Amino acid sequence: MQRSGEKPRVKLVLAEAALETVPREIWGHPAVYKSARRRGKPPSSILLDRSIHHQAMKKLPGAEKRGRPDIVHFSLLEALSSPLNREGLLEVYVHTLNDYVVFVDPSTRLPRNYNRFTGLMEQLLELGRVPPKGKPLLWLKPMKLERLLEEVGASYVILLSEDGEPRRLREVAEEALEKAPRAAVVVGAFPHGDFTEETKRLATRIYSIYRGKPLDTWTVVSHFLALAADMLNLI
Numbered sequence: 001m002q003r004s005g006e007k008p009r010v011k012l013v014l015a016e017a018a019l020e021t022v023p024r025e026i027w028g029h030p031a032v033y034k035s036a037r038r039r040g041k042p043p044s045s046i047l048l049d050r051s052i053h054h055q056a057m058k059k060l061p062g063a064e065k066r067g068r069p070d071i072v073h074f075s076l077l078e079a080l081s082s083p084l085n086r087e088g089l090l091e092v093y094v095h096t097l098n099d100y101v102v103f104v105d106p107s108t109r110l111p112r113n114y115n116r117f118t119g120l121m122e123q124l125l126e127l128g129r130v131p132p133k134g135k136p137l138l139w140l141k142p143m144k145l146e147r148l149l150e151e152v153g154a155s156y157v158i159l160l161s162e163d164g165e166p167r168r169l170r171e172v173a174e175e176a177l178e179k180a181p182r183a184a185v186v187v188g189a190f191p192h193g194d195f196t197e198e199t200k201r202l203a204t205r206i207y208s209i210y211r212g213k214p215l216d217t218w219t220v221v222s223h224f225l226a227l228a229a230d231m232l233n234l235i
């Protein structure tokens with residue numbers, strides 16, 4: 001618990017995010033080849049995106065969880081422009097399905113346009129940081145979720161999942177603030193399916209906030225951040 005008068009910093013983790021470059025198995029597929037040629041890049045350097053690579057993705061293992069960089073885009077836009085972040089009270093991390101972690105400087109202004117966001121993520125995955133020179137705003141490390149949580153001192157992990165114990169979101173936000181700064185709220189940034197068992201094992205609590213029904217990642221993120229901001233009298 002924080003000392004009274006001191007506002008706690010909330011850790012938000014977008015986990016198992018569907019953000020990756022096109023995997024080798026489908027580099028030769030016509031849908032991939034065409035989209036890469038249009039972009040003037042090799043297939044290995046472009047993001048896997050279901051809206052473009054749907055046919056090619058049919059062959060991929062775990063396809064239902066992959067190829068949705070827009071989920072990270074929308075969710076980061078929500079998080080970075082939230083009052084909590086603007087007051088310096090939010091840390092946001094993106095852990096990907098392939099076990100990379102994107103660290104995000106809170107002052108980052110992400111492109112609003114999806115195509116520009118895609119280009120930025122491709123640069124990040126290729127160079128490990130953006131911008132390439134000067135102080136990085138986004139940087140990447142190969143890292144499992146467990147290591148990330150250890151590294152940022154998150155020993156109280158609240159995993160949000162529609163299969164969790166039913167809880168009012170207000171109570172979840174209260175608990176996250178109460179346990180801050182050692183609490184992390186983990187939200188899946190994949191379109192379908194469930195967290196891996198490895199992720200579930202890291203959870204201290206698993207809560208469902210909508211009677212077992214699935215919500216989009218960005219909805220969960222925006223509602224949680226709005227309630228937390230309200231409780232901290234920021235809005």
Ligand SMILES: C[S@@+](CC[C@H](N)C(=O)[O-])C[C@H]1O[C@@H](n2cnc3c(N)ncnc32)[C@H](O)[C@@H]1O
Nearest residue numbers: 160161162187188192193208209210213214215
């Ligand atoms: C689109 S959902 C994941 C896919 C979903 N399991 C499905 O098969 O449609 C994205 C994330 O939002 C969060 N989420 C969605 N619905 C939720 C709920 N009812 N309660 C708590 N978290 C939820 C979870 O973290 C979940 O991983």
